[in-house]
Amino acid sequence: MSEFQVMRHIFFLSVLCGFLGWCGISSKILSAEQQYTEIEVIDGGNVIGNVKYTDDLAAVGLNLYRDWELSDTSKIPSEKLIFSKINNGIKNVTVSIKDITEGKKKVIPTIHPIIDQQNNIFIPHVVPILTGTTIDILHGDEGMHNIHTRSMKNQPFNLGTTYKQRISKKFDYPEIIRLSCDLHKYAYAWIVVFDNPYFDVTDRNGYFEICDIPPGTYKFQVWHEELGNLEKEVTVHPKETTSIEFVYSQN
Amino acid sequence: MKPKVLLDKIGLWSATAVASIAIMFSMAPMNAKAEFKVPTEVTELGKDTYKKYCSPCHGEEGKGDGPLARSMLPKPRDFSRGAYKFRTTPSGSLPRDEDIYRTISFGVPNSTMIPWDVLTEEQRLSVIPVLKSFSEAFEVRKPDPPVEVGLMVRPTEKCIAEGKKIYEEKLECWKCHGIEGRGDGPSAAEQEDDFGFPIKPFDFTTGKFKGGSTPQEVYLRFTTGLNGTPMPSFAKELTDEERWCLTYYVMSLIKPEETKNK
Numbered sequence: 001m002s003e004f005q006v007m008r009h010i011f012f013l014s015v016l017c018g019f020l021g022w023c024g025i026s027s028k029i030l031s032a033e034q035q036y037t038e039i040e041v042i043d044g045g046n047v048i049g050n051v052k053y054t055d056d057l058a059a060v061g062l063n064l065y066r067d068w069e070l071s072d073t074s075k076i077p078s079e080k081l082i083f084s085k086i087n088n089g090i091k092n093v094t095v096s097i098k099d100i101t102e103g104k105k106k107v108i109p110t111i112h113p114i115i116d117q118q119n120n121i122f123i124p125h126v127v128p129i130l131t132g133t134t135i136d137i138l139h140g141d142e143g144m145h146n147i148h149t150r151s152m153k154n155q156p157f158n159l160g161t162t163y164k165q166r167i168s169k170k171f172d173y174p175e176i177i178r179l180s181c182d183l184h185k186y187a188y189a190w191i192v193v194f195d196n197p198y199f200d201v202t203d204r205n206g207y208f209e210i211c212d213i214p215p216g217t218y219k220f221q222v223w224h225e226e227l228g229n230l231e232k233e234v235t236v237h238p239k240e241t242t243s244i245e246f247v248y249s250q251n
Numbered sequence: 252m253k254p255k256v257l258l259d260k261i262g263l264w265s266a267t268a269v270a271s272i273a274i275m276f277s278m279a280p281m282n283a284k285a286e287f288k289v290p291t292e293v294t295e296l297g298k299d300t301y302k303k304y305c306s307p308c309h310g311e312e313g314k315g316d317g318p319l320a321r322s323m324l325p326k327p328r329d330f331s332r333g334a335y336k337f338r339t340t341p342s343g344s345l346p347r348d349e350d351i352y353r354t355i356s357f358g359v360p361n362s363t364m365i366p367w368d369v370l371t372e373e374q375r376l377s378v379i380p381v382l383k384s385f386s387e388a389f390e391v392r393k394p395d396p397p398v399e400v401g402l403m404v405r406p407t408e409k410c411i412a413e414g415k416k417i418y419e420e421k422l423e424c425w426k427c428h429g430i431e432g433r434g435d436g437p438s439a440a441e442q443e444d445d446f447g448f449p450i451k452p453f454d455f456t457t458g459k460f461k462g463g464s465t466p467q468e469v470y471l472r473f474t475t476g477l478n479g480t481p482m483p484s485f486a487k488e489l490t491d492e493e494r495w496c497l498t499y500y501v502m503s504l505i506k507p508e509e510t511k512n513k
Contacts, residue, residue: 144423152387155392158342182442
């Protein structure tokens with residue numbers, strides 16, 4: 001083999017290696033981005049359900065009051081665990097599908113969800129959103145507040161705000177973010193960011209509903225700020241509504 | 252003018268021009284050297300320097316849990332969240348390398364973080380990638396561009412009075428820092444940082460501002476806030492001029508006669 005041929009082989013080999021390397025890198029990037037594929041869901045099923053606590057709630061050992069130093073008669077209940085006396089349903093629990101890879105289109109709301117700081121608390125207390133959503137945080141009190149978030153992937157912020165101020169922030173990564181006011185210790189809220197559109201937050205009786213799920217078996221996950229996570233496998237049938245129940249208990 | 256003299260003059264001018272250009276070019280690399288170069292990756296020098304000088308307080312994995320940390324308050328910074336107090340970048344943003352280098356070199360007054368100017372410049376620079384490697388935030392996010400420091404306002408009596416009004420009425424800074432700026436406001440006792448440790452609002456009367464004591468540096472604290480602490484940014488809340496007035500007002504709270512004893 002002449003010297004020229006050897007050089008030509010080396011050249012082609014290096015080009016090939018470069019191309020393969022590029023393919024590897026780009027497929028890695030794509031696989032990171034293609035975790036969720038949008039498809040048209042024609043025969044999707046729905047899942048409705050309830051999240052509740054069975055045992056005696058006092059046994060959880062939680063302080064359910066904001067201002068613990070006051071006497072029992074003057075105490076104001078905190079928002080960290082709100083449950084219905086009718087069915088033991090728990091409010092403010094997020095429900096999501098953990099391992100879904102394809103499904104309905106992600107729709108980012110053009111009208112921004114609002115968190116309002118009123119009477120020294122944040123309303124609502126738990127806001128589930130899709131990645132890429134912008135939230136408007138309003139200031140409805142005459143006094144001074146600050147809005148302080150703690151997050152790793154989404155850029156945290158800590159801004160002082162006064163009456164009628166509106167702050168808009170976009171959240172790009174799935175994460176559970178605590179939002180608080182350092183001037184009012186009991187004032188805090190949660191922004192829960194999901195990377196797929198299959199999620200909901202429970203109402204005051206602990207009910208939720210997730211619609212248009214492609215048929216299949218999925219892992220459903222619930223999260224509560226004090227009670228933690230629960231998981232359950234659920235099979236969704238075409239054009240049917242499946243009913244499930246999550247139960248937090250001490251055991 | 253005779254042609255020969257003219258030619259001589261042109262020659263002299265060109266020689267001067269060539270010489271000055273040569274000087275300029277020879278100066279350029281010197282200036283470039285003056286700008287610091289942070290290693291892009293963690294080096295052995297960086298690891299050794301961190302282990303020897305930083306880890307006793309900040310911990311081997313940068314979690315602020317070194318053997319000396321127990322007896323300290325404020326606690327050494329936990330680098331795992333990428334929350335750095337003293338920056339030139341907006342609230343919540345990661346710091347620029349220059350910001351980290353500044354804190355290492357000048358230290359943090361009123362705390363156990365001493366100025367590490369005893370280390371060589373190379374050692375101080377080599378620690379920066381080590382600190383960044385402790386937090387995944389540096390993999391996901393990038394530091395924002397530095398905030399603009401607006402045109403400085405003169406510290407007139409009117410300006411200081413406006414600063415007082417902001418301190419007492421508009422922002423209610425006194426709730427944490429106290430009416431006299433001693434860090435003893437009604438909300439002071441309940442303040443804690445992002446890591447759950449109690450944190451004392453700054454006592455302005457000491458005059459030892461943690462991020463630097465020049466008006467520009469104090470102004471930056473109001474503009475950028477202190478990440479990881481309850482101190483917010485007022486970049487959206489106050490105009491540029493108002494932030495300068497507040498700067499001069501809090502600097503007017505320094506009590507030199509008390510500071511001597513502290």
